[in-house]
Amino acid sequence: MLVSAMCASTFCAPVHASFQQAVEDPAPPSGFVRVTQTDDGNTVRLEVASRRYIREGQSGPDVQLTGAVHIGDPSFYKDIQALMDAQDVVLFESVKPSGLGDMAGEATDEQRGKITERRLRLLALAVERRRGATGQIPADLAAVEDGFDDRFSRIIAGARSDGWGRAIEMERSDTGFDLVSLGADGVPGGEGPNADLRFSGQKPLSAGEKGEGGPGIQKQLADALGLVFQPEAMNEGGPNWRNSDMSVDQVQERLEAAGAGGDQLFRMLSGESFGAKLAGFVLRLATGNERSRAMMKVMMVEMLGAADELLASGMGGMAGGEQLMNVIINDRNEVVMRDLHAVLRDEPDVKTVGILYGAGHLADLEERLRAIGYTPSDEVWFPAISVDLAASGLTAQEAESMRNMMRMAIERQRPKPARKE
Numbered sequence: 001m002l003v004s005a006m007c008a009s010t011f012c013a014p015v016h017a018s019f020q021q022a023v024e025d026p027a028p029p030s031g032f033v034r035v036t037q038t039d040d041g042n043t044v045r046l047e048v049a050s051r052r053y054i055r056e057g058q059s060g061p062d063v064q065l066t067g068a069v070h071i072g073d074p075s076f077y078k079d080i081q082a083l084m085d086a087q088d089v090v091l092f093e094s095v096k097p098s099g100l101g102d103m104a105g106e107a108t109d110e111q112r113g114k115i116t117e118r119r120l121r122l123l124a125l126a127v128e129r130r131r132g133a134t135g136q137i138p139a140d141l142a143a144v145e146d147g148f149d150d151r152f153s154r155i156i157a158g159a160r161s162d163g164w165g166r167a168i169e170m171e172r173s174d175t176g177f178d179l180v181s182l183g184a185d186g187v188p189g190g191e192g193p194n195a196d197l198r199f200s201g202q203k204p205l206s207a208g209e210k211g212e213g214g215p216g217i218q219k220q221l222a223d224a225l226g227l228v229f230q231p232e233a234m235n236e237g238g239p240n241w242r243n244s245d246m247s248v249d250q251v252q253e254r255l256e257a258a259g260a261g262g263d264q265l266f267r268m269l270s271g272e273s274f275g276a277k278l279a280g281f282v283l284r285l286a287t288g289n290e291r292s293r294a295m296m297k298v299m300m301v302e303m304l305g306a307a308d309e310l311l312a313s314g315m316g317g318m319a320g321g322e323q324l325m326n327v328i329i330n331d332r333n334e335v336v337m338r339d340l341h342a343v344l345r346d347e348p349d350v351k352t353v354g355i356l357y358g359a360g361h362l363a364d365l366e367e368r369l370r371a372i373g374y375t376p377s378d379e380v381w382f383p384a385i386s387v388d389l390a391a392s393g394l395t396a397q398e399a400e401s402m403r404n405m406m407r408m409a410i411e412r413q414r415p416k417p418a419r420k421e
Contacts, residue, residue, distance in 0.1 A: 032067040032359040034381070035305040035403075041396030044403070046301040046385040048076075048359060050083060051366075053374040061088065061343065061350045063374060065366065067359035068093065069304055070230050071222040072384040077233035079382050080356070084241070087354035089347070091244035091339050092236055093332070093361070094151065097158025098249050109184045109193035112163025118252040119159040120179045120199040123168065126156050127177060128205055137177050141170050151231050155248050162197070225297050227385065244339045244355075246332055254327040294392035298399045301385050302406035333361055337368050 032049040050066040064087055066080060084090045098119060107115075123141065130138050130147045138144045145156045162168050162181035171178045178200045184193040222229045236243075246254075336355060343350050355365065366376075389399050 032065075032362045033069075033305055035301055037396075037399075041399070042388070042390045044298050044301055044387045044389065044399055045383045046072075046304050047381040048384045050080075050380050050382065051376050052378045053366075053369050054377045055373050056375060058373050059344075059348070060373075061353045062377075063340070063369060064352060064354040065362055065369070066354060066356050067362055068230065068356050069359065069384050071225075071227045071300075072230070072233075073386060074228050074233060076382055076384045077228065077230065081234050084354045084356055085238055087352045088240060088350045089343055089352075090238070090241045090354040090356060091336055092241060092355075093245055093357040094236065094243050095155065095245050095251055096243055096247040097154045098161070098247060107163070112184070113193060113197065114253075115163035115249050116168075116181045116197050117202065118249060118256070119162065119168065120181065120197065121202060121205075122159050122248070122252065123156065123170075123179050124177075124199045124205060126152075127170070127179075137172055139172075141168070149229070149231055158248065221300070225293055225300065227297075242339065244336045246335055251327065251332075254331055258327055290392045291394055294387055294389060294394045295398070295402055297385060297387045298389075298394070298402045299406050301387060302403045303410070304385070306407075306410045329361055329364055333357075333364050333368065336361075336365060341372075 032051070034047050034049075036045050036047055037043065046069070048067040048069060050064060053063040053065060055062075064083065066083065068080070069076075084092075098115075123144070126144050126148070127138060127141075130144050133147070138147065141156075141160050145153045145160070148156060160168055164181075164184055164186070166182065166186050169180045171180060178198055180199075181197040182188060183190055183195050183197060187194070188196060190196065221227075336357065340353060340355075343353055357365065387394075387399070389396060
């Protein structure tokens with residue numbers, strides 16, 4: 001059996017019972033997310049692949065390339081946690097807070113000023129989103145930080161220092177707020193690099209930057225549907241886990257160069273745009289009874305099954321086209337491959353490396369692995385979200401109708417082919 005073969009070669013830690021039901025796909029590798037329905041029609045599943053790659057004839061560890069989704073069944077995260085914990089090294093997706101890996105060597109005052117301006121805007125976005133959620137301007141930046149989940153809190157905490165390592169201050173008034181850095185000399189006033197930097201000196205936030213759903217919509221959806229949120233369900237603090245991503249300052253800089261608005265970082269991290277709009281629609285319809293939740297879960301499964309395809313093709317309201325997708329997908333994947341090359345070069349005793357990233361990243365990562373001599377070996381599909389239709393009183397025909405409705409909504413998001421002259 002596939003599971004037994006994989007246990008012998010890559011991981012043997014005890015796993016949740018649902019892992020034992022993961023199924024082999026004998027077809028050639030093609031995608032990392034799929035939606036399935038049992039033959040009797042009574043169960044609909046979102047399934048995510050984990051694929052093992054080996055380097056035949058060359059030295060180097062096996063690589064376990066595994067897809068992640070932000071919300072799912074608790075059993076899914078138990079399975080993925082066990083799989084990753086059993087690897088010698090895990091390279092995982094999580095944009096790093098400001099100040100980690102973004103100012104290698106000696107940065108000039110001009111560079112530190114640019115970094116400070118981006119952090120001021122990021123903090124202003126966070127303040128406005130907290131005001132949108134609570135109706136009030138937060139008392140201070142610590143209160144802004146406390147209003148988000150752990151991942152966003154770490155990013156906001158890192159952004160609270162300017163490019164010179166000094167605290168950014170928030171000034172409140174009856175009508176608004178401002179954010180201030182005292183520049184290179186840390187003294188009020190000054191000229192050139194010593195001049196104070198204020199958010200009020202930048203262009204105001206647009207309505208789009210202030211956001212619609214805001215960070216947290218996926219957690220709200222998970223709670224409403226009886227699912228769990230990945231950051232709360234998994235422990236990424238193990239000794240073999242290594243954050244393999246860009247820093248928030250690096251992401252902001254490259255998004256800016258791609259012509260993206262300041263809100264794109266929030267969109268990327270929180271799953272906003274097309275996915276969040278559909279998530280908000282599903283959330284509003286989840287009225288609380290079991291049948292309603294099952295209907296909404298079926299719609300959510302169909303949406304998540306297509307989400308990474310939409311992301312990878314630049315759809316779903318993420319303005320900026322190919323340049324933007326290069327930042328979100330390709331640039332961050334380069335960090336993963338850089339870290340993998342470091343393992344290949346410096347850690348000969350490492351026998352297995354797990355890569356845990358959003359499934360939209362994995363097609364590109366697979367190509368990069370093939371380019372350095374890796375070929376796919378074993379494959380296993382984990383059920384990320386399962387909907388028991390019979391237990392909820394929903395018929396297979398009703399479920400198929402809901403899925404068709406979502407497919408139509410997704411199809412409308414696809415870009416129309418360019419007309420030939």
